[in-house]
Amino acid sequence: xxxxxxxxxxxxxxxxxxxxxxxxxxxxxxxxxxxxxxxxxxxxxxxxxxxxxxxxxxxxxxxxxxxxxxxxxxxxxxxxxxxxxxxxxxxxxxxxxxxxxxxxxxxxxxxxxxxxxxxxxxxxxxxxxxxxxxxxxxxxxxxxxxxxxxxxxxxxxxxxxxxxxxxxxxxxxxxxxxxxxxxxxxxxxxxxxxxxxxxxxxxxxxxxxxxxxxxxxxxxxxxxxxxxxxxxxxxxxxxxxxxxxxxxxxxxxxxxxxxxxxxxxxxxxxxxxxxxxxxxxxxxxxxxxxxxxxxxxxxxxxxxxxxxxxxxxxxxxxxxxxxxxxxxxxxxxxxxxxxxxxxxxxxxxxxxxxxxxxxxxxxxxxxxxxxxxxxxxxxxxxxxxxxxxxxxxxxxxxxxxx
Amino acid sequence: xxxxxxxxxxxxxxxxxxxxxxxxxxxxxxxxxxxxxxxxxxxxxxxxxxxxxxxxxxxxxxxxxxxxxxxxxxxxxxxxxxxxxxxxxxxxxxxxxxxxxxxxxxxxxxxxxxxxxxxxxxxxxxxxxxxxxxxxxxxxxxxxxxxxxxxxxxxxxxxxxxxxxxxxxxxxxxxxxxxxxxxxxxxxxxxxxxxxxxxxxxxxxxxxxxxxxxxxxxxx
Numbered sequence: 001x002x003x004x005x006x007x008x009x010x011x012x013x014x015x016x017x018x019x020x021x022x023x024x025x026x027x028x029x030x031x032x033x034x035x036x037x038x039x040x041x042x043x044x045x046x047x048x049x050x051x052x053x054x055x056x057x058x059x060x061x062x063x064x065x066x067x068x069x070x071x072x073x074x075x076x077x078x079x080x081x082x083x084x085x086x087x088x089x090x091x092x093x094x095x096x097x098x099x100x101x102x103x104x105x106x107x108x109x110x111x112x113x114x115x116x117x118x119x120x121x122x123x124x125x126x127x128x129x130x131x132x133x134x135x136x137x138x139x140x141x142x143x144x145x146x147x148x149x150x151x152x153x154x155x156x157x158x159x160x161x162x163x164x165x166x167x168x169x170x171x172x173x174x175x176x177x178x179x180x181x182x183x184x185x186x187x188x189x190x191x192x193x194x195x196x197x198x199x200x201x202x203x204x205x206x207x208x209x210x211x212x213x214x215x216x217x218x219x220x221x222x223x224x225x226x227x228x229x230x231x232x233x234x235x236x237x238x239x240x241x242x243x244x245x246x247x248x249x250x251x252x253x254x255x256x257x258x259x260x261x262x263x264x265x266x267x268x269x270x271x272x273x274x275x276x277x278x279x280x281x282x283x284x285x286x287x288x289x290x291x292x293x294x295x296x297x298x299x300x301x302x303x304x305x306x307x308x309x310x311x312x313x314x315x316x317x318x319x320x321x322x323x324x325x326x327x328x329x330x331x332x333x334x335x336x337x338x339x340x341x342x343x344x345x346x347x348x349x350x351x352x353x354x355x356x357x358x359x360x361x362x363x364x365x366x367x368x369x370x371x372x373x374x375x376x377x378x379x380x381x382x383x384x385x386x387x388x389x390x391x392x393x394x395x396x397x398x399x400x401x402x
Numbered sequence: 403x404x405x406x407x408x409x410x411x412x413x414x415x416x417x418x419x420x421x422x423x424x425x426x427x428x429x430x431x432x433x434x435x436x437x438x439x440x441x442x443x444x445x446x447x448x449x450x451x452x453x454x455x456x457x458x459x460x461x462x463x464x465x466x467x468x469x470x471x472x473x474x475x476x477x478x479x480x481x482x483x484x485x486x487x488x489x490x491x492x493x494x495x496x497x498x499x500x501x502x503x504x505x506x507x508x509x510x511x512x513x514x515x516x517x518x519x520x521x522x523x524x525x526x527x528x529x530x531x532x533x534x535x536x537x538x539x540x541x542x543x544x545x546x547x548x549x550x551x552x553x554x555x556x557x558x559x560x561x562x563x564x565x566x567x568x569x570x571x572x573x574x575x576x577x578x579x580x581x582x583x584x585x586x587x588x589x590x591x592x593x594x595x596x597x598x599x600x601x602x603x604x605x606x607x608x609x610x611x612x613x614x615x616x617x618x619x620x621x622x
Contacts, residue, residue, distance in 0.1 A: 010551045010552075010553070011533070011550075011551055012413040012415070012531075012533060012550075012551035012553045012554065013415075013551075015413075015531060015533060015534065016413075016415060016529065016531055019531050142518060143517075164420070167418070167420055167522035167524055168424075168518055168520065168522055170420035170422065170522070171422065172422030172423075173422070176419065177419065177420040177422065178417060178418065178419055178420070179418035179419070179420055179524065180417075180418075325519075326518075375551075375552060375553075384415070385417055388415075388417045388527065388529055389417065391529075392417065392527050397527075398441060398525070398526070398527050398528065399527075399528050399530070400527065400528070400529045400530070401529075401530050401531070402529055402530065402531040
């Protein structure tokens, strides 16, 4: 399995993975999250656990179980941690703890290292047997509801280390805190190489013409992704350059506003035949891959963003990306080198025109972007970093020679 | 005849560790820079080039002053601070503080960074490992330099200066191969004016020219 990445991931990362594998050989590494399928965490774990096993590490992945109330509570906690006003009562916290207690009785928590993903299973630390315990926070905790965050911190402070995706999500917790950005899997269905035939099939099915430059934004129909702003920018560009706009997104079933936003977008696009609004069902990875490969320029004009991995997905396909300076987007777009960061509709329109009038720039920034992703945002780097954190906790030295 | 010591290519990668400290404006930056760990100062200056950033700045402090505070003159002053010119981190820290103090004297009320755009003080855990590639002569070195990862170029060209005061490449070329001229050429590459890939290109071109000269000298 790891051989799939040779020739794709940096050689140095693969060598380091082998070395860390040798150092940690035979030790047990337990991952626990709250869902087996769906969502970025499960996606990465599905790929990561077999790679860890291949490296000689006794890796296991367990999923906590809970009733409907538990998941209602954890959804509220999740929203509150991301800044939505939510009230978690003492009774709800107790239920959160009790369900984790039941899971602790069911799951074998005995391991040399335990990585707990996100807030749902965080109380499991109370039932620690031994080993290094690391809390991995995948969500944006830069502006949490204070009371909820403080309550969660009671658990998180008991871990040996915490891991956040972006530096601004970290908080002074009194434990070692590491910054490990998320990653994309270059051999997955969403990112693998595709033949022109495969790409054309998708375009034909959605009746998207390939005769003009294509601007693409892939995202949920959510106000924070500013789809209306993208259409406004496209209209500004259209006065100077002929192009088409594709807005592709999954329906946001857990977001009551999703339907309203989609309606607004459709109304705003009116009857422009060059605007294509695609409502993709979940698991449309192949179509997303094809659209990203067919695009001339990829846009991610988010006003608020967790990490925004669609930026890395597009850059991996050699596309220059114009993104809003939100969440993890500035980590991925090196302004002026792999794309542009913009702060307004006008800024977006200007950068699109710059690209459309400069194919050499499109190619150069696209190539830079692919290299930037290769060096920083592939799954092999993320596994390398997790193992490095574990190895660091065993040695506690700032300089480690492997 | 004394055997030539081969050049062993190594790489280093950094794991970012948060200090939990952040600054929203220049006064806070000054305050925190005065007390933060030496490792954090090291990370935000010496390790700037590992991040593949635009070469408008030479360290994270200058980058933040320019991009987030939009204090252009300050970012120019900070970019002019050469970390390799100082004997230790404390002297470097003092120089950064002097530059900030000088600016605050003239412009006592600089703007605040936008929320989310604060300066976050980080440190690193550095992991080094050999790449399993050794070069015994110039020709082998030439091939290796073309294909090793950027993390290896960084380790031998930038990180080495902290360890040895000079880059590993020119040191080996001079000490082991007695190639003073090409060593001097590599030392002449300004570490602040190039990306890691450009550094690779300059080193490659320098070595390639030397190999060509050697071959011509023996009539090949």
